Amino acid sequence: MQWIVEGLRAAAHRYGRARVNIAVGYALFVVAAALVSMLTALLYTVPEIAEVGLVQEQLQRVRSIVFDTTAVLLIVLCGFGFIAIWFGVVQPIQAFRERAIAKLSDTSTAEALALSEKSLQRAREQLQVALQDNIELRRELRALRGIEVRADALVEALVAAYTDPMVLVGADGRIVDLTRSACEIAGCSREAAVGQPFAAVLRIYDGTKETPREHPLDHLVAQALEAPSALPRIQSVVLLDQRDVERRAIFSIASVIDRDGHCAGATVRIAPAQSDAGKLPEPMAQSLVVQSVREDVRKQFGDRIEELIRLARMREERHCLLWIRLDQVATISDQHGYLAAEELVRRMAQLVRERLGEKGECYEMATDRIAVLLGFRSLQEGRTTAEHLRQAIASRQIPWKGARLSVTASVAVVPIDAASEGRAQVLAVAEDLVLAIAAAGGNAVRVDEPNEQHLSRRRLDREWLEWIKPRLGDGRAHFISQEIVPLSPGASKPSLECYLRVEDDDGVWLTPGAFMPSLERLRQTGMADLWVLRAVLEQMEREAEAMDGYDTVFLNFSAESLLDAEFNDRVFHTLASSSIPPSRISFEFDERVAAMYAEAFCRFAEIVRPTGAGIALDRCRWTINDELIRRAGVGYIKFHESVIKRAMHDRYDRAHLEWLRTASGLLNVRTVACGVEDEATLEEMRRIGIDYAQGVILNKMGLLMA
Known part of the structure; x- marks a missing residue:
């Protein structure tokens, strides 16, 4: 018996007490089941025993003993079965469940610790980034403080100067x-x-x-x-x-x-x-300030582009001109007023300066023109910059009195190199390009490159030059006139404006719009302007009696003619050699183009003014270039027909026109309203105080023509 106990202890130590208990239980269960089976078999074999000679009483006793023994064994068997199920099934399942719960609890704790560790690691990294940002911000703050100190010193020096x-x-x-x-x-x-x-x-x-x-x-x-x-x-x-x-x-x-x-x-x-x-x-006087500032900008631009042309010729280096036309400025001016257009142009010029940075220089040239000079840049760099600027302008919106104003840009890229003939030629090419872009819908970039189309245009320009030269001398050049009527009662006599017309092979009289752009690109407008001057003076001499009823004759001159070194002297000698007093002639120039060539315009005025001839600015809109007027001694300002039409429908624009007329009077300049087409407009111009009016309601064709 001792060895059985020792064996069980050894087995429990080696395999575990639970497993040994299960094995012992199963063994006892098997033994009990065997005894029950044996006794049951014995119970069923009692009749056979009786046949071998047992008496009835003995047989009854044997049955009772076997039955009782079987019942006890069944109870023991059930007990051992319960023990076997409890220790073999229930307790292992419960132990497994407890181990699983413990393991799950350990896993949850580990995961929570891992998440906490990751969170702490993330917080540590964020703290390090924040500390680094703090260090960088402190450096930037110190740099900004240095800039602020230098800026304050610079402002103080500028204010002192x-x-x-x-x-x-x-x-x-x-x-x-x-x-x-x-x-x-x-x-x-x-x-x-x-x-x-x-x-x-x-x-x-x-x-x-x-x-x-x-x-x-x-x-x-x-x-x-x-x-x-x-x-x-x-x-x-x-x-x-x-x-x-x-x-x-x-x-x-x-x-x-x-x-x-x-x-x-x-x-x-x-x-x-x-x-x-x-x-x-x-509120209207802003135009004086705008024009004064713009005049300085044009002068700076002229000096800079001449310098780049000289450098290109001396060093054989290439520069670029970006000539930007803002496409919808005229529409915005018509819809929202002149000040809205000026605000838009200023903001777009500011945007161009910001995008350029150190790459180029920006100049606000006119109400819808911005010039950019890129020094020492290739044509490809100019194209790329132009495209970036075009996209930036198209995407920018400017708030104006509850509305959002936006425009697109037509950008011409023109090289400035050793082959450039001069500022006038470069600007003429740029203007032609932006006008071609605008005619095609605008919002695009074009580069002036020597391609077949470019050469074809030059050939066409030469053809127009050869076309007009003989006509100016063989009687196929003509001029017509239109009256300019004074509006004040008892004022001076009416005046005339003369227009050039050239006869084509089929007898049609062509307007300057057909051939003058080609002459401007070739810088040959001077011969047409001189022909008109001589022809008008000769006709005035022939029609002296009829001309006594008129005061002044206005002649349209091209600003490109002023770039010819000999043109001014030829005009002076033509006036001096005529019997017609030069005081009866007034030379008329487009205001915007005259402002672009301000120095040449003023030189022309200085030469012809001593003869008594007058100077007029045509196509004036919502500004008065008072500096140009004073320098050139301008005597007449002719307002564009769009100004007159807007003044008839908008009270603010009407007040603006009234102020322009008042300012012109202070400058001793007479005003002319162009494009007057009905009696209502005529009466309103008379009420405002405009000095003269011109249009089809007054006169379609004047007396003077040849």
Whole structure:
């Protein structure tokens, strides 16, 4: 028995107590089942035993013993079965379940720890990135502080060097700096003014009112800051300084706009008002400032492109001109007014400067023209830059009084190299290209390359030149005229404007639009202009008696003629050799083209003015180039027919035209309304005070023609 116990202990130690218990239970169960089977078999064999001689009583006793023994064994068998099931099935399942739960619990804890570790790792990485960003931001902040210090020093130096009265205002409406002359006007020191609200230093009132002090303009600067615009805001004011001294002045307030379109401040320029000039309706006076600034820009552009042409010839290097035409500016001007168009052009020019960066120089040349000079750049680089600028312009929208203004751009890319004949030729090629793009729908880039089409156009230009030369001498060149009628009662006599016509082989009289572009590209317009001058003078001599009823004869000249070195002298000698007084002749130039060739235009005026001949600017729109008018001694301004039509349908444009007429009167310049087609327009021009009118309602064909 001892060895059985030892064996069971060894088995339990080796295989585990649970497994040994299960094995013992199964063994006892098998033994019990065998005994029960044996006794059951014995019970069924009792009758056979009786046959061998057992008595009835003994047989009954044997049956009772076998039955009882079988019942006990069955109970024991059930007990061992329960034990076997409990230890063999239930307990292993329960143990397995407990182990699975424990394992699952261990796994969940491990996963939670792993997730926590990953989260901590991510937070650590984010903290490291944040610390690195903090370091970089601190470096940038130090750099920005350095830039701010240098910018403040530069602004201070510029303000100190600027002699005219000017005040710099921050975005909060407080004075940042002001010039010495502005301090004198304000009646206080610079230290006392800096940091103060503008209205606290300079008290301003509406100078256009009869009683200015009843109309304060305390919020004028604040309005310019709240509604920033690239256009300067002009206002006639009466200002009171710290000593309560009253003086009249003109304020020019220009917003300083960053590249995101936010207002960073404003500059306030103060100009003393002269006589009645300070009483003009100043919202229109922006045109004076715009034209003055644009005239300076054109001069800078002219100097720079001449320099690039010289460098190209000396060093055989190539540069590029990008000539940008904003396609829908005229439509925007018609729909939203002139100021909307000017604002749009200014913003687009600012966008071009931002996109160019250090690669080129941007010049705002006219209401719908922007020039870009790319020094030392190939034609391919110019094409790429032009395409980027075209896309940038097309995608930009400018807010204007609740509307969103947008335009597309036609961009011409013209090389500037050793073969360039000069500024006029380069600009002529560029203008031809953008006009061709516009005619094809606009919003495209074209490059001036020596291809077959380019050579074909040059051949066509030569053909037009050879076509017109003989006609100017064999009687097939003509001119017609149209009357220009004075509108004031008792005014001077009417005038005439003459137009060139050239007879074709089939007898049709062609207008200059057919052949003049070719002559302009070849710089041969001078011969046509001189022919018209001589022919008109000769006809005036022949029709002397009839011409007594007219005051002045206007002749249309091309600005490209002014680039001919001998043209001015020929005009002078033609006037001097004629019996017709030169004072009866007035030379008329397109205002926009004359502004592009301002120096040549002024030289021409200096030569012919001593003879008494007059100068007129044609096709003027919503601006007055006062500097050009003063320099050239312009005597007449002819307003484009679109200006007249808009003035008939828009009160603001009508007020703008009235101001232009008033400003022209202050400059001693007479005004002409072109394209007058009905009596209502004629009466309105007379009411506004326009001096002359021209159009089909007055006269279709004048007296003078040949």
